[in-house]
Amino acid sequence: MRALSLEIALEVVLRRQEREVLHRQQQLAAAKLAAAHAIATHAELQQEAGDASAEQPLIGLDAIQSQLEILAKELTGECLAVMPGGAQSQESLDASRPLDEDAMRRGVTLLTLYQESVRNDPASLDYARWMSEAGGQVRTAPILPPRLLIFDRRVAVVPIDPAHTRRGALCTREPAIVATLCALFFQAWETAIPLGAAGSSDRISPTEKELLKLLAGGLTDEAAAKRLGVSLRTVRRQMSSLMERLHASSRFEAGLKAAQSGWL
Incomplete structure (x- = not known):
């Protein structure tokens, strides 16, 4: 230990601090470089994983809704939708409205297929009319393929089990x-x-014509109702109306007269 003048002592302390600051700067630069390398490596691994698997399972309604929101935001040209089952739940309509509204505002073309029986549900019919008035295109058919959504003809979302859509969905880019x-x-x-x-x-609606075809093909009332997306009561009411209009006393006679009338 030795005594120094104030000027020399201050100079020594300042040089020591400068060396410490320089050392910290070097450590920070090394840490930044390591972080950048780690992020790049992670991104490459994610891309490789994504390329290796073009399919993504979505389990649970929250996972499905989150993915649909992401895909809707990425839409640039067209969305194709098949919505079987007749009447849509209010929960589904409420969740779809802001996504559809935003897409149409951005000029995205929406083509939606509903089951013919949707015309009997006021809420679903109002939604379909709103879509048409806002610029979307809506059509109905007595029988539809399983539920599906296709985004820009690049990504499709389909239920894992069409009979139980709440079990999850599959998002595929294949x-x-x-x-x-x-x-x-x-x-x-x-x-x-x-x-x-x-x-x-x-004098016969598409649903009634399809009902005649299904029953003529051997399906039960219950099976026909499921295919048409309507209740068993509706099928029996429609069949009763058809028999009355055909002046038939049995379903067999109704089938013959329907064929003679060109309905089958």
Whole structure:
């Protein structure tokens, strides 16, 4: 230990602090470099994982809704939707409205297929009319493919189990699968009826005609109701009306007269 003048002592202390600051700066620069390397490596691994698997399971309603929100935000051109089952739940309509509204505002084309029986549900019918008035295109058909959504013909979301949609969904980007689902959609779209189209002059609705075909094919009332997305009571009421209009005393006679009238 030795005594120094004030000037020399201050200079020594300042140099020591400068060395410490320089050392910290070097450590910080090394840490930044390591972090950048780690982030780049992580991104590469994620991309490789994504390329290796074009399918993503979505388990639970929250996971499905979150993914749909992301896909809706990324939409740039077109969304194709098949919504079977007739009447849609109010929960589903409320969740879909802001996404559809935002997409149409951005110029996205929405093509939606509903089951013919949706015309009997005021809430679902109002929603379909709102979509049409806002710029979307809506058509209905007596029988539809399983529920599906296709975003920009690049990504498709389908239920894991079409009979129990709450079990989860599958989000796929596999080109062959998406192309097949697009073909299935447009096959149904071409034969569907625009929402605002006038009724046919055949004196029979598309749903009634399809009901006759299903029953003539051997399906029970219960099975026909499930295929048409209506209740068993509705099927029996429609069949009773058809028999009355055909002046038939039995379903067998109704089938014969329907064929003679060109309804089958």
